[in-house]
Amino acid sequence: MPSSLSYIPFSPPRIDDKIIAEVTATLQSRWITTGPRVKEFEKRIAQYVGIEKVVCVNSASAGLELMLRWFGVQEGDEVIVPAYTYCATANVVVHCGAKPVMVDVNADDFNINIQNIEKAITEKTKVIIPVDFAGLPCDYDELNQLVYNEKIRCKFTPRTLEQETLGRILILSDSAHSIGAIYNYKHTGALTDVSVFSFHAVKNLTSAEGGAICLNLPTPFNLEEIYKQLRTKSLHGQTKDALSKTQIGNWRYDVCEAGYKCNMTDILAAIGLVELERYENDMLVKRKHIFDKYTEAFSKDERFEVPVYETDTKQSSYHVYPLRIKNITEKERDVIIQQVAMQNISLNVHFIPLPMLSFYKNNGYDIQDFPVAYDNYAREISLPVYYDLTDEQVERVIEAIYNFV
Numbered sequence: 223m224p225s226s227l228s229y230i231p232f233s234p235p236r237i238d239d240k241i242i243a244e245v246t247a248t249l250q251s252r253w254i255t256t257g258p259r260v261k262e263f264e265k266r267i268a269q270y271v272g273i274e275k276v277v278c279v280n281s282a283s284a285g286l287e288l289m290l291r292w293f294g295v296q297e298g299d300e301v302i303v304p305a306y307t308y309c310a311t312a313n314v315v316v317h318c319g320a321k322p323v324m325v326d327v328n329a330d331d332f333n334i335n336i337q338n339i340e341k342a343i344t345e346k347t348k349v350i351i352p353v354d355f356a357g358l359p360c361d362y363d364e365l366n367q368l369v370y371n372e373k374i375r376c377k378f379t380p381r382t383l384e385q386e387t388l389g390r391i392l393i394l395s396d397s398a399h400s401i402g403a404i405y406n407y408k409h410t411g412a413l414t415d416v417s418v419f420s421f422h423a424v425k426n427l428t429s430a431e432g433g434a435i436c437l438n439l440p441t442p443f444n445l446e447e448i449y450k451q452l453r454t455k456s457l458h459g460q461t462k463d464a465l466s467k468t469q470i471g472n473w474r475y476d477v478c479e480a481g482y483k484c485n486m487t488d489i490l491a492a493i494g495l496v497e498l499e500r501y502e503n504d505m506l507v508k509r510k511h512i513f514d515k516y517t518e519a520f521s522k523d524e525r526f527e528v529p530v531y532e533t534d535t536k537q538s539s540y541h542v543y544p545l546r547i548k549n550i551t552e553k554e555r556d557v558i559i560q561q562v563a564m565q566n567i568s569l570n571v572h573f574i575p576l577p578m579l580s581f582y583k584n585n586g587y588d589i590q591d592f593p594v595a596y597d598n599y600a601r602e603i604s605l606p607v608y609y610d611l612t613d614e615q616v617e618r619v620i621e622a623i624y625n626f627v
C-alpha cells in the first residue's frame with residue numbers, strides 16, 4: 223500500500239513569483255523568440271564562467287551536435303564517449319554518421335577513465351566527449367595533456383579546415399550536469415576547448431529546455447567569428463536573425479548553408495536569467511547542504527559508499543547524489559527503489575550504461591566490455607536533491623533507505 227506520507231519528488235524545478243514575473247515581462251515585451259534576453263543570458267553565463275563567448279541553443283543535445291557539425295565530424299570518424307552517461311552524449315555522434323567509441327569509467331568518481339581513452343584513440347578519432355558526471359569535473363589536466371601529446375597528435379588525420387587549424391583531437395565536454403563546478407580554481411566551461419551546459423527542467427539551472435555552448439578554443443581560432451557561424455548554423459544558415467530583420471527596411475537575407483533550427487527563445491532565457499542570478503549564492507549553497515546531510519548520514523555505515531563531490535582540486539555542482547550500496551545485485555537495488563517508492567519517495571538511477579540500451583546493444587556494444595560502468599550502475603541509487611527539499615524531508619529519505627537496505 224502506498225504510504226499516506228506526503229510525496230517527495232526526485233527533482234522538481236524551482237518556480238516562484240520571480241520567475242513568473244520575468245516570463246510575464248517577456249511576453250508583455252512582445253519579443254518572445256531569440257532576442258535581447260538571450261543575448262543578455264549569453265553575456266552573463268560568459269561572465270560567470272570566465273570566458274569570452276557563449277552561444278545559447280534550445281538544448282545541450284543540440285549544442286553538442288552543432289559543435290560536432292562545426293568541426294566536420296562525419297562518416298568514417300570516431301568520437302570517444304564514456305559508456306556511463308545519458309544517451310544524448312552518443313546519439314549526437316550517431317546523427318553525424320560517425321561512430322561512438324565507448325570507454326569504461328572510474329570506480330571511484332564515475333567519470334571517464336583517461337587511460338582507457340588513450341587506449342581507444344585511433345587515426346579516426348576526431349573528438350573526445352568527457353562527461354562531468356553528477357557535476358564533478360573530469361580530470362581535465364590529464365585529458366588536455368593527452369590530446370597535445372606528440373605521439374597522439376601524429377595520429378590525428380584532419381579532413382576539414384577546422385580540424386587542420388586545431389591539429390589535434392577536439393575536447394567537447396558534456397557539462398550538462400556541471401555548471402558552477404570548479405577544477406583548479408576555474409569554472410567548468412573554461413576547462414577545455416568547448417563545453418556544453420544543459421538547462422533542461424531537471425538540471426541544476428533550468429530554463430525549461432535549453433543549452434549553452436562555452437567557446438574556449440585556442441588561437442588562432444577567432445571566437446567572435448565562430449560565435450557568428452554558430453548563430454547562423456542554429457537558424458537555418460540564415461544570414462540575419464529575426465531581431466535584425468525587424469529593423470525598418472532591413473528585410474533582405476540570404477541562406478549560406480542548410481543549417482539547423484535550435485535557437486533559444488527569450489521566454490526561456492527569461493527563466494534562465496533569474497536562475498543564474500541566484501545560482502551561486504543560493505541554489506548551490508542549498509544543494510551542497512543537502513549533499514552534506516546525506517553524506518553525514520550514510521558515511522557512518524559500512525554498507526554504503528558515498529559519492530566523491532569535493533577533492534583538493536575539484537568541487538562539484540552537486541547535481542546528482544549517486545549513493546552506492548555495497549555487495550548488492552541490480553535486482554536487489556531495484557527492490558530497494560520499489561520499497562522506498564511505497565513511502566512516497568521518488569528515487570532514480572543515473573545511468574543505465576549505453577551498451578545496455580536496445581539501440582546500442584543491437585549495434586554491437588556489449589556491457590561485458592564495461593565492467594566498471596555495470597558495477598557502478600547496478601549498485602547506484604540517486605537521491606532527491608532540489609531547492610525546496612526541507613531538512614525534514616531529507617531525514618525521511620535517509621530513514622527510508624536505512625529501513626529497506
Ligand SMILES: *Cc1c(COP(=O)(O)O)cnc(C)c1O
Pocket residue numbers: 280281282283284307308310311353396398399419420421422432433
Ligand atoms: C541532460 C543531459 C544531456 C542532454 O541535455 P538536453 O539539454 O536535455 O539536451 C546530455 N548529457 C547528459 C549527461 C545529460 O544528463
